[in-house]
Amino acid sequence: MNAPTSHSKLNAWVDETARLCRPDRIVWLDGSESERKRLEEEAVASGELLRLNEKLLPGCLYHRTAANDVARTEHLTYICTPKKIDAGPTNNWMTPEEGYRRAGEIFAGSMRGRTMYVIPFSMGVVGSPFSKIGVQLTDSLYVALNMRIMTRMGRRVLDQLGSGGAFTKCLHGKAELDVNRRLILHFPQDNTIWSVGSGYGGNALLGKKCLALRIASHLARTEGWLAEHMLILGIERGGRTRYVTAAFPSACGKTNLAMLIPPAGLKGKGYKIWTVGDDIAWLRIGPDGQLWAVNPENGFFGVAPGTNSKSNPTALATIQRNTIFTNVALTAEGGVWWENGEGPAPKECLDWRGQPWRPGMKDAEGKPLAAAHPNSRFTAPAAQCPSISPEWENPQGVPISAVIFGGRRERVAPLVYESFDWNHGVYAGATVASERTAAQVGKLGEVRRDPMAMLPFCGYNMADYFAHWIEMGRRIPKPPRIFHVNWFRRDAHGKFLWPGFGDNLRVVEWMLERCDGRGAARKTPIGWVPAPEALDLTGLDLPAGALEQLLAVDRLDWEKEAESHEQFFSRFEGRIPPALVEQLAALKQRLRQAVAAY
Numbered sequence: 001m002n003a004p005t006s007h008s009k010l011n012a013w014v015d016e017t018a019r020l021c022r023p024d025r026i027v028w029l030d031g032s033e034s035e036r037k038r039l040e041e042e043a044v045a046s047g048e049l050l051r052l053n054e055k056l057l058p059g060c061l062y063h064r065t066a067a068n069d070v071a072r073t074e075h076l077t078y079i080c081t082p083k084k085i086d087a088g089p090t091n092n093w094m095t096p097e098e099g100y101r102r103a104g105e106i107f108a109g110s111m112r113g114r115t116m117y118v119i120p121f122s123m124g125v126v127g128s129p130f131s132k133i134g135v136q137l138t139d140s141l142y143v144a145l146n147m148r149i150m151t152r153m154g155r156r157v158l159d160q161l162g163s164g165g166a167f168t169k170c171l172h173g174k175a176e177l178d179v180n181r182r183l184i185l186h187f188p189q190d191n192t193i194w195s196v197g198s199g200y201g202g203n204a205l206l207g208k209k210c211l212a213l214r215i216a217s218h219l220a221r222t223e224g225w226l227a228e229h230m231l232i233l234g235i236e237r238g239g240r241t242r243y244v245t246a247a248f249p250s251a252c253g254k255t256n257l258a259m260l261i262p263p264a265g266l267k268g269k270g271y272k273i274w275t276v277g278d279d280i281a282w283l284r285i286g287p288d289g290q291l292w293a294v295n296p297e298n299g300f301f302g303v304a305p306g307t308n309s310k311s312n313p314t315a316l317a318t319i320q321r322n323t324i325f326t327n328v329a330l331t332a333e334g335g336v337w338w339e340n341g342e343g344p345a346p347k348e349c350l351d352w353r354g355q356p357w358r359p360g361m362k363d364a365e366g367k368p369l370a371a372a373h374p375n376s377r378f379t380a381p382a383a384q385c386p387s388i389s390p391e392w393e394n395p396q397g398v399p400i401s402a403v404i405f406g407g408r409r410e411r412v413a414p415l416v417y418e419s420f421d422w423n424h425g426v427y428a429g430a431t432v433a434s435e436r437t438a439a440q441v442g443k444l445g446e447v448r449r450d451p452m453a454m455l456p457f458c459g460y461n462m463a464d465y466f467a468h469w470i471e472m473g474r475r476i477p478k479p480p481r482i483f484h485v486n487w488f489r490r491d492a493h494g495k496f497l498w499p500g501f502g503d504n505l506r507v508v509e510w511m512l513e514r515c516d517g518r519g520a521a522r523k524t525p526i527g528w529v530p531a532p533e534a535l536d537l538t539g540l541d542l543p544a545g546a547l548e549q550l551l552a553v554d555r556l557d558w559e560k561e562a563e564s565h566e567q568f569f570s571r572f573e574g575r576i577p578p579a580l581v582e583q584l585a586a587l588k589q590r591l592r593q594a595v596a597a598y
Ligand code: GTP
Pocket: 248, 249, 250, 251, 252, 253, 254, 255, 256, 257, 278, 279, 301, 302, 303, 305, 306, 307, 311, 439, 487, 488, 496, 499, 500, 501, 504
């Protein structure tokens, strides 16, 4: 098909890529409804996607990925810069030359017999000065259909680009879907992403983690803003809506917090919750001196397991139509199911691998066999979310009252604490630790440092990223307050101490009170912790002693924690900004004083 644009650089790049990958056909996507129908029919005809029961789930599709391609592969994800120091110790690194050569060998001829789709897309509403345009070339119809949901794409983006607009070159190919021939490469200097050998999630939907976080974090540093792995949530009460952002590592509760339903006990207070975004926030300093946030995405790529009408009714309502389900279980009537989903397990179904499955089945090691992959997901249009904020497409974004960092910790981190000031809050973010989840390949449960939930997503040296956060604090006249939360603390029997989900509003409520200069708090060496009576626990029956355990700051634990912060900082070989080195010293000092106080 002839290129529908006069953008000569874009046309030249598409031609050059076609010469490398050798697709049989090139199809430019315009984003129209008729095109969606056509692509879906093609995908169904080839078996790449299945149509689900039109009565149960109208407009919904089902897909299984290759069994070795079920989550982001961080060990195959690289930042390609001339110098290693620019990628830093937490990123995999290779030179741009090596990256283009190694991936180029895999891409070469890999689209023979296939179609290459050209997908112009915008992260952020089309035409906003804060949005960024990318063009993804891909030989995956499944990826193309996902990009239609997750981004604003098609003709209107080409129009916006005109004949010379800047865009991120996003090349994606499935190649053999072989984990040994898989690379996810970022070339910040060239504003380019090359991803080959995977067809799933953050590896393949290049607007998401690759552009909106890794490339965008690099751009944000030079342009003076922040690109973060954060949800954006509006909390309305008494005619006033305030907004918070929260950064939690993958599969640690962003989608759930962004869509929370106020608990029955707080009903009398008349809260209304608005979802602005569930995964990524771009933050800028507004003319009024506050920090403003936009959600650059157009849909939700959410974790399926655990989603049910009790835990997240908002998400469940969102995914009843026009949704793509990946790696969940398929029921006989053409519906979907997953562990901790809606209703009991089906008596019989096909599991995420396409194998017959019955409840109680065990794997070779005798462990329960899951019907849905733990990282199975839904892709759904954000506009379908019943709690979607009326401001979600406001090109200026929403003003942020509080920034929340958090991780999944069985012990040590209390339910919530407030930082003493911006720099201390940056320290709390920079030292976030979390137990590994199924969202990335690796050992489950292992505690690792995941600063600002950006460990896998920061496109440059993380020490410089910390310095950028410190610098932003100096530049924001009215900075948000910074908090740290942990919904995942457990008791001696391994049971969660905090009910989580909707009840998390009780904690957010305290934060907003703090923003208003109210909300009783106790000063501890790590920050301000709620006074026990300061959280509204109406209607919540916490076991005796649970609240004390949840809010406990154990000095010995935290001395070890501070040691571990120091070890983590030492990996950056003197590059950690002095403001954070001072914060570490101050934390240790406060912990010593706490001993003296006994
Ligand atoms: P990504 O999309 O990977 O970035 O993840 P996310 O941060 O949006 O995670 P999500 O909200 O999908 O939650 C992941 C898992 O954590 C699900 O299994 C949830 O059921 C569980 N979860 C979410 N919130 C809570 C909570 O407050 N308490 C507990 N115990 N579990 C939670």
